[in-house]
Structures are given as C-alpha cells and as structure tokens.
Amino acid sequence: MSHTEKIVEQAMQIFIKQGIKAVRMDDIARQMGISKRTLYELFTDKETLLYMAVERYFERCDERRTAMCADARNVLEAIFIGLSDVMAQSETTDRIMGNLRRFYPAVYGRMLREGAEKNRRGIREKLEQGIADGFFVPDFNLDLAITMLYHTASALVARRDLLLPEGMSDRKAFIQVMTTFFRGIATAKGLELIDRYKDRLESAEELP
Template sequence: MQELKSLSAYRQGLKGKILDTAMTLFAKKGIKAVKMDDIARTLNISKRTMYELYDNKEVLLFEGIKSYNQRREKEMSEFVKGNTNVMDIILNVYKVKVEEFRFTSPSFYDDIEKYPKVMAYLEKSREENRKELAAFLDKGVKEGYFREDIHHDLVTILFDSIGQLFLQKRLYAHFSIESVLNNIMFISLRGICTIKGIEVLDKFLKAQA
C-alpha cells in the first residue's frame, strides 16, 4: 500500500514538473515549435511516460494554462486580503502583466488560437472576469478613485474590447507591453478616475519613467 502511495505521489510530482517545463518552453519558443519529445528530453523521461500522463499537446497546454491561472488567482487573492484598494490592485496587475509578457514569445499568442479547448477555457475565464469587473468598479467608486457617473456595463465592454484588440491586432508582436498598457489601458483607465485616482496613476507612471 505504501508503495502505491509513493508511486502516486511520484506521478503527481512528475505531472507538475511536466506542466512547468512545458509552459516555460511554450512561452520561450512558442507552442508550435515545442514537440512532446522536446519536453520529455528536457526532463530526461521517456515519451511513453509523457503520453501516459498527457494524451497530447493540447491537453498539456490546457492543464498548464489552467494551473497557471489558478496560481495567479491565488496570489491575487492573498494580495487583496490586506485591505488593498482598487488602485493598488490595478498597479499590482500591471507589474504582473509586464513580467509575464516580457518572458513570453509573440509566437505563443499566435499559436494558442489553434487549440479550441484552450480558447474555450480562456473565453470562459474572460466571462468570469467581466462579471467580477462590475463589483470592482463599484468598489472603486466607493473608495473615491472612480467617478460616480460611469456606466458599469459600458466600461466593462470597453476594457474587454481593449483585451481583444491586443490579441486580434497582434499588438504584442509590434509594441512592448508597457507601451500598450500606458498608451491604451491607462489612458482609458484615467478617463474613469477621479482626481484622487489620477494622482495615484500619475505618481506611479512618473516612478516608472
């Protein structure tokens, strides 16, 4: 019985290592450029072992992205627990996104559209984010950082459209993530901020310059 438990623990640990290694390679080289053989070779395991744990590349990519998102959500949840205001949350997300995109090849975003299961999962995640944004906007209004006259539904559509624009126009392939966020996202954000919110944004951007 103990041997079975040890084997199960080993396989679970190996699954995690495979996910981490695969996502690192996907981000660095693009998804298409990385073969299942490459991942197995990097970990010094057999291709057979790889396929026993993950049927194909799409399953591996799906599980890797899901695991990554869950980890990010947990980190954000921990960050928010400290009675953080909306501006602190936005600026923290900015730093996370800059770090994330800095180490991700444009090919990754080009390739990901070829995987329907992954795209369906990402769309579902976006739907959940759109629902959460309404509560976030309300929190910002109560804290005095967002204007009281904003239309929550329209603002939600605006920021969701910016995210879609980033992918559809392949802005990630032509501009740095800092340029995109500073010239599109932050300008839009500035429009819904009060003077109090604008002062926080300006101070942050000045420190980044």
Template sequence: MQEIKNISTYRQSLKDKILETSMKMFQEKGIRAVKMDDIANRLSISKRTLYEIYDDKERLLFEGVKKFHNIKNEQIKEVSINSSNVMDVILYAYKQHVESFRHTNPMFYSDMEKYPKILKYFDQENEDAHAQFVDFLHRGVAEGFFRDDVNYEIVACMFDVLGKFIMSRMLYQHYTMEEIMSNIVFVSLRGICTQRGADILDRFLEDKQ
C-alpha cells in the same frame, strides 16, 4: 498500500513537473516549436511515460494554461482582499502582466489562437470574471478613486473588447506590454478616475519612466 501511495505521490509530482517544464518551454519558444519529444528529453523521461500522463500536446497545454491562469487569479484575489484600495490592486495586476509578457515569446500567444478549446476556456473565464470586475469598479467608486457618474457595466464591456482587440490584432508583436498598457489601458482607465485616482496613475507612470 504504502507502495501504491508512493507511486501515486510520485506520479502527481511528475505530472506537476511536466506542466511546469512544458509551460516554460512553450513560453520560451512558442507552442508549435516545442514537440512532445522535446519535453520528454528536457525532463529525462521516456516519451511513453509522458503520453501515459498527457495523451496529446493540446491537453498538456490546456492543463498548463488553466493551472497558471488560476494561480495568477488567486494571487490577484489575495491582493484584492488584503489591499486597502483598488489602485494598489490595479498596479499589482499591471506589474504581474508586464512581467509575464516580458518573459514570454510573442509566438506563444499567436500559437494559442490555433487551439479552440483554450480560446473557449478564456471566453468562459472572461464571462465569469465580468460581474466581479463590475463589483471591483464599484468598490473604486466607494473608495473615491472612480467617478460616480459612469455606467460601469458598459465600462467592463469596453475593457473586455480592449483585451480581445489587443490579442486578436497581436499588438504584442509590435509593442511592449508597457506601451500597450500605458497608451491603451491606462488612458481608458484614467477616463473613469476621479482626480484622486488620476493622480495615483500619473505618479506611477512618471516613476517608471
């Protein structure tokens, strides 16, 4: 029984290591540039062992994207629960996204367009997150950072469209994420801010210049 438990523990550890290593390689080189052989060689395991755990690259990519997406969401959720105001959450999320893009080859995002299962997953995630985002915006109204004369259901739809536009037009291949966030996202966000909220955004943008 102990031997079976040890095998199970080892296999789970290896599965986690495969996900972590493969995602780093995908982010460094792009998805299409990384073969299953490359992943097996990086981990010093046989290709057969790799395929026993993940039978193809799409499943491996899907599991990796889902895991790391969930980790980031949990981090933002924790910050949201523990933060005293919505502006702290927004600036944390901004820094997180910028840092992630800074260490990711743009080909990773354009390659992902070739995987319908992953695109469908993100579409579903965005649908599930929509109501939460609307609640978040209303929290900002209650805290005095967002205007109270705005239809936030429409605003949430606008930000959904903005995100899809940035990815579909591959703006990340032409501009840094700092430029995209500052010139598209922050400009749109500033429009719903009260003077109190706008002052915080302006100070943040000034400090990072």
C-alpha cells in the same frame, strides 16, 4: 505538488522556452526522464497537456500579481501594479496565444473563453471596490466599462491591428490608453492617485 502537477509545470517551461509548435510529446518525455507511454496515460494527447500547461502559465501570472499587490495601499495602486506586470509579460503572453491561435485553435478558443470570463470578473471586483472606496464615480454602466477595458487592454497587449503614432512605444501607448480610461470614471480623489501612478509607470519606477 503531485507528479502530474510537476509534469504540467515543467511542460509549461518547455513550451515557453522552445515553442509550442516545435515541442513534441517525445521531447517532453525525454527532457523529463519519463516514458512517452506514461505521458500519454496521464494526458491522452499533446493538446490536453498543452491546455493544462498554458492554464498553469496564467495561474502563475495571477499568483505573481496577487503577491505583488499584497501590500498595495488601495485598489488603484493594485490596478497599476497589475498593469505594470501585464506590460512586462505581454511579449510572452502574446507569443503563447499567437502560437495557440495558429497551430491549436481549439485550445486557443477554450483559453480565450475561460480567460475572458475570469478577467472580466477580476475587472468587475476592482471597479466595484474603486466605487466603494470613492475613487470612481458610481454613475457609469459597469458592464459597458468592463467590456471596453477588457477588449482595449487585450488589443494593446496583442498589438494586432493597432497603428501606433510614429515614435510611440507599446508600453507608452498602453499606459496612456489605460490611464485615460480610468481618468474618465475617476472622482477628484481618484484622479490625484491615477496621475501619480501614471507618472511612476512612465518613468519605470517601482510603485511604493
């Protein structure tokens, strides 16, 4: 890992722990034991470093999910493992994106655009693999399904403008909405696995 990458990695941890708005470049330089001049020579301004640090946070999320799914026996299992981690990280992710939207809208807009493109590609790959493996029916509009799944999942994770029924947790709502979506495009073969993984998510058991 290069010197710049180490700074980005450490800055990511500082922003997550102490808050994006509260942390100044002076604070980062002091906590890392480097001069503020060096920090500005490498990153120009706080927004540049902030973008790279948040980008690294999402890269870490992707790396963790890839590792978690390495032994998945099929794409449906991988989907539900990924959903479980999305739920586990939703509070941190929501806090980061909420602070960006409020205090650094330019960085927020860039992360949103780039994240949407990347996530949509990932959703497409999994849906296409599910069709090829016989878990999903082939006769649905893939682009519409990707849009619906991406925006629904984003709204649930962000928990904005979402009125949940009394007594229903965010986690339960997420599981129910996501599994309802996948059941809607599933074959008989897929339904059996979806119901199995849904039950394990709801009981918070580790997927096999």
